[in-house]
Amino acid sequence: MGKRVLITGGGSGIGRAMAETFSAQGDRVLVTDQDAAALATCPEDWIAVQGDASDPAHMREVFARIAAEWGGIDVVCANAGIAGPTALVEDVEPEEFRRCVAVNLEGAFLAAKYAAPMMKAQKSGAIIITSSNAGLYGFPNRAPYASAKWAVLGLMKTLAMELGPFGIRANAIAPGCVEGPRIDGVIEREARAKGTTPEVIRAGYEAGVSMRSFVTAQDVANMAAFLASDGARLVSGQVIAVDGHTENPDPKV
Template sequence: MVDPRKRVLVTGGAAGIGRAIAARFLAEGARVAICDADRGAVEAFACEFPDAISAAADVTSEQEMATFLEEVEAVWGGVDVVCANAGTGGPAGPIENLSYAEWQRCIATNVHGCFLTCRWAARLMKSQESGLIVMTSSTAGIMGYPLRSPYAAAKWAVVGMTKTLAMELGPFGVRVNAVCPGAVEGPRMERVIANEAAARGESEEAVRQSYVTGVSMKTWVQAEDIANSIFFLASDAGRKISGQILAIDGHTETLA
């Protein structure tokens, strides 16, 4: 079980995986704060979960994140679990066809957002000598991913950050792990499939099917699968797990 007094912060928490994480902890009575760049999704989240702290904030904006994180710190005084989850799929296509602006946007959301979130979490957790940080990487962070070079590069960077921060913060009683979701069923993945289909010159159905055939268990992942794994990491049963890269994907054999 997770201590219901735990203070849990989730970036990109108003939809998809982030929302599932927030809902899982809220169901157990934990205190939860989320931010998301999608203002409409934040408003919908706030209506459903009025006891949670929720804010519209872009993880690539140092000022917006500072405002959100300062509010959370003022209310809670500290934090126990931080899920640096916000991300974007980025563009699809051969690298020679991608613009520098597309590259920068993908790296900023997936990497800079983790940096701003973890920098704040590290300060608080070191002072309280406890805490858990979980970053959302991807199976693309442990494998090559043709036609998705910005996304793969960003998610590999998240893995490197996870390993490094586990070393930096471990002596202070702070654990750092990353989860690597596979193909998570939902609207976000449908957008990814559409982009990849256009880049490959294939039908969306063919691309959709490739995500199943490339997985040993021949199945999609649900957002709740990711949330349940993070909930375990935050429980007493996971208290010695740190520096680990946990793939939750039914075993991806290939992304090619």
């Protein structure tokens, strides 16, 4: 009956595109998200659970339900994340930093922690973590986000080493700027911080990409589906950029 797939942060954006893509190929899908309104729009054949991916109690509940209803898990897309503040490092409040790291890094850790015993028991599985090209470069005015997205790569590499002997693969996707409300908000905040216009910031981002384009959530979802497939059976421990090739992460225009 297809794969059993968990997507955190699956109510909208990249996570929603992932869920739709897996569902369309006949897989069973469970999505978690904090946004009840977004979850209310999920198809009836999905399992939708509201909660915070960085909350251990919530994630224990999610995996208890997976065990009860599916008896195991084949694919975990640790996708939940938040943009965090846009500010110089000296202007970032400690709580803002901690919250950004908690959702982006601790959420991925919890998903892996609770998936690992199930996947080890069945000697198969794929863990896919959503990083960012902010996890490949420095990112001025986004220290919390860049820190978290670099950190998930260390987590992924370690998972690949620990779980590989059990037939379990771990990889990360590093999207570039993904079209949608989140990047629009980032651009607006950066424009205010730099005293310029959103159009100038957007043009600068595009100029720093070889293909001169933002990506879509579907572009990222397509990569997740590949990494979960038998076609990627020996792809593990890798960071796959889906960004049109970033030449300069902080271009000046």
